[in-house]
Amino acid sequence: MKIMSINAGSSSLKFSLFEMDTEEVLISGLFERIGIEGSMYTIKYQGNKIKEEVELKDHGDAVKILLDKLISLKVISSLEEINGIGHRVVHGGANYTKSVMVTSKVAEDILKLSDLAPLHNPAHYLGIKAFQEVLPKTPMVVVFDTAFHQTMEKENYLYALPYEWYTKYGVRKYGFHGTSHRYITKKISEELGRNDLRIISCHLGNGGSVTAIKDGKCVNTSMGFTPLAGIVMGTRCGDVDSSIIPYVMEKEGKSAGEILDDFNKKSGLLGISMTSSDSRDIEDGMHEGNEQCILAEEMYVRSIVKYIAQYYVELGGVDVICFTAGIGEKSVETRQLIIEKLAVLGIKLDLEANKVRGEFAKISAKDSSCLVYVVPTNEELMIAMDTMELINR
Numbered sequence: 001m002k003i004m005s006i007n008a009g010s011s012s013l014k015f016s017l018f019e020m021d022t023e024e025v026l027i028s029g030l031f032e033r034i035g036i037e038g039s040m041y042t043i044k045y046q047g048n049k050i051k052e053e054v055e056l057k058d059h060g061d062a063v064k065i066l067l068d069k070l071i072s073l074k075v076i077s078s079l080e081e082i083n084g085i086g087h088r089v090v091h092g093g094a095n096y097t098k099s100v101m102v103t104s105k106v107a108e109d110i111l112k113l114s115d116l117a118p119l120h121n122p123a124h125y126l127g128i129k130a131f132q133e134v135l136p137k138t139p140m141v142v143v144f145d146t147a148f149h150q151t152m153e154k155e156n157y158l159y160a161l162p163y164e165w166y167t168k169y170g171v172r173k174y175g176f177h178g179t180s181h182r183y184i185t186k187k188i189s190e191e192l193g194r195n196d197l198r199i200i201s202c203h204l205g206n207g208g209s210v211t212a213i214k215d216g217k218c219v220n221t222s223m224g225f226t227p228l229a230g231i232v233m234g235t236r237c238g239d240v241d242s243s244i245i246p247y248v249m250e251k252e253g254k255s256a257g258e259i260l261d262d263f264n265k266k267s268g269l270l271g272i273s274m275t276s277s278d279s280r281d282i283e284d285g286m287h288e289g290n291e292q293c294i295l296a297e298e299m300y301v302r303s304i305v306k307y308i309a310q311y312y313v314e315l316g317g318v319d320v321i322c323f324t325a326g327i328g329e330k331s332v333e334t335r336q337l338i339i340e341k342l343a344v345l346g347i348k349l350d351l352e353a354n355k356v357r358g359e360f361a362k363i364s365a366k367d368s369s370c371l372v373y374v375v376p377t378n379e380e381l382m383i384a385m386d387t388m389e390l391i392n393r
């Protein structure tokens, strides 16, 4: 069975075609600058890479070229070989608690939820429509980033704000990276052969979130109403006192939107290091004795430790801590700094085992009070798996 996993952004379209029997990626790629001058695509297949500048007026153009390429590169011989398409959707609101088949109501609901994810949901809608136009008979599924977190209790997802803001406008914690946290939960449950686990999943990429999971269900998560909340990130600030907004608006003569833009794009590791949002540059800076980089890394690590400690208590102890995404999978140093600060809970690393980058590995010491794993995430595969399951049902 062949399933295509799609992530449509406002000016981009990322795809992977999976052979589900082997979970092998047959072809993958990215269309960029859709609707903007200088549009192009990159495609990877069988060890080859193609990069070409082409005019892409809209998502429909990207989809047409993508499907033509699948045939001309002989990845498939006819479009009927694509058994299903899974679309990543950032926001499913409170009602979409799992992946669903695309119907006209589901597509309309995704568009309606644009209020909560203005940069993402309209683009996902365009992606779905573009594929429906060319492949009207191919079953399609949507996989929401928020869905996994909808098992949180009200006490955990509400903010202590006027209650009508929740009932009237949906102001609450939704959580994000759910597809990744769910994949990590699945992988670690398979590895240990049981589902009754207390897991703390640390998705540490350019964006980052920490999630507490009990018996396969999300109990709490660090991101909130938007992906701005929680831990320090590459360019996002994470949790801050919201009174800073009017204060700096007045000082700098900026609008609320401009301040939020600074919170999203000029803060986090970048804001503090004043150098880079990339943890590799921060680590290089630390080794050269750059004080801002040392400070940025320490704040980053402490913000993660704070959530792990909170969730340790909320879960009543922990069986497994997992690290995933760019930094979680590849930064040996960050993982070590985090776990060192958890020594009071008896959590210890095997420093040799921790020297792993981007591979599934157990990295806890034999006498650690809980297991610690590096688990490479694969949101595209999770989307394809959900699609296959729903189609087969």
Ligand code: AMP
Pocket: 204, 205, 206, 207, 234, 277, 278, 279, 280, 325, 326, 327, 330, 331, 332, 357
């Ligand atoms: P992601 O958002 O999951 O793609 O993660 C991207 C981030 O991973 C980058 O911004 C880097 O900060 C980080 N990263 C990638 N490779 C490494 C590495 N070898 N060591 C440390 N951090 C890395």
